[in-house]
Ligand SMILES: Cc1cc2nc3c(=O)[nH]c(=O)nc-3n(C[C@H](O)[C@H](O)[C@H](O)COP(=O)(O)OP(=O)(O)OC[C@H]3O[C@@H](n4cnc5c(N)ncnc54)[C@H](O)[C@@H]3O)c2cc1C
């Protein structure tokens with residue numbers, strides 16, 4: 001790891017002001033579980049690390065009207081076990097429970113989880129200058145791409161690595177962002193960006209912006225949700241395929257659906273086509289199958305990942321049927 | 325959710341900027357603003373100027389109940405400082421990437437990987453390593469159980485396994501077999517002594533855990 005200056009921010013304001021405007025110059029650190037890995041690999045070599053641990057009041061899960069608000073520094077383990085979250089957002093606590101390992105869930109923050117960098121093996125190799133890092137080639141396109149995107153890749157084919165972001169998207173979460181002049185809040189779908197909009201970053205954050213809170217509206221009565229993750233081993237593994245499904249049900253009739261795929265695309269992939277297949281219909285084997293088939297509409301597999309298309313169809317169907 | 329470490333690590337607890345400032349011989353503190361920052365407003369005086377950036381410093385780590393003063397670079401991981409500076413070599417450095425568990429210690433009571441923790445970031449938090457478990461020469465119930473039930477083969481992963489078990493039983497004194505497996509799932513054992521590890525943890529729980 002290259003050495004750096006370690007700055008303990010004591011307020012959000014101090015953190016964003018200390019970060020400055022150059023990605024290469026400074027990095028913000030939550031739990032450090034992803035950032036330290038990147039620095040050890042020399043994928044990221046900032047001169048300054050701005051640590052958030054001493055910033056007060058960023059660690060909470062609380063109800064405010066019909067919102068559940070989660071502070072940026074809340075651990076993934078706390079999100080997994082919190083009763084407010086379990087009872088309102090089953091798909092979120094399940095996603096959190098499947099992140100990494102117990103130690104990493106204790107250490108990792110929820111903001112760090114949704115802001116973590118890609119796991120594409122070419123990206124994580126400091127010797128390779130691929131498109132995402134300012135080079136001229138996507139090595140995954142011609143190389144090994146077993147875990148890469150089947151949807152939404154254009155130029156770069158990473159999949160977004162966060163499990164919790166998939167569930168947050170299924171619950172229409174909002175992301176609060178602090179910047180030197182104040183703060184703003186955006187819908188999670190505006191937060192993540194596709195390579196066609198920004199080849200180098202996975203979200204809209206600027207170098208001197210940080211996430212301070214994620215707030216999630218409590219779903220309407222009758223809403224049920226679940227999360228399924230396919231991984232090659234039971235622990236430590238990023239998703240090969242994941243899905244969060246949230247359905248507002250009236251008996252077996254679906255009034256509102258959210259179907260979001262994880263590890264399918266460079267962002268948590270909301271599958272509008274699948275949602276349309278369910279809304280206003282009774283859920284049964286047949287409608288679930290139709291939604292499952294529609295969930296990967298327009299997919300474009302690469303040389304080594306076409307197997308994921310069928311995998312997504314299977315877990316989407318299974319998740320839908322689990323809820324009725 | 326534990327709020328304790330927020331309280332403990334507030335401000336500059338255990339952290340000295342003076343040694344660094346002396347080192348670079350600058351008398352200028354405060355008021356300087358980072359280049360490019362215009363609207364610093366009332367926080368201007370709080371932003372560290374580049375002269376204040378600390379790339380190495382004398383810090384105090386609370387390890388096994390004792391305050392240990394040590395000078396480290398910002399990039400030093402907790403596992404390297406425990407082993408190389410504090411001579412606490414019980415904690416093992418395995419993969420270095422958070423994927424094996426050999427470096428597990430307790431930080432504020434929770435199992436954490438010391439290879440993905442900066443020593444600087446452990447200031448103000450309570451660190452417990454394998455060396456801190458025995459009291460008056462008496463092994464902890466978890467250590468005793470690992471010994472009695474052969475919860476290891478080569479032993480390299482054992483300190484990490486034991487720390488994970490300590491953290492698990494502190495939170496959940498009567499875990500089911502499933503809960504033990506899940507609680508211990510962040511620790512690999514290349515000898516695959518898993519069955520004995522699970523038995524050791526269950527037996528330690530029967531004897532009152534921690
Ligand atoms: C072995 C291993 C396995 C893993 N498996 C999974 C998995 O299965 N599923 C999964 O979802 N994740 C997985 N992860 C990722 C892990 O969950 C993340 O590393 C963790 O959530 C990041 O949180 P952190 O607080 O440690 O972030 P940090 O490492 O501190 O930061 C991560 C990134 O986000 C930025 N950042 C941090 N906080 C903020 C903020 N408040 N605002 C803006 N930017 C910020 C940092 O600059 C950095 O780029 C795994 C990680 C490892 C090492």
Ligand code: SF4
Nearest residue numbers: 120122130138156157
């Ligand atoms: S998929 Fe993206 S990150 Fe991976 S090699 Fe291609 S451009 Fe780089």
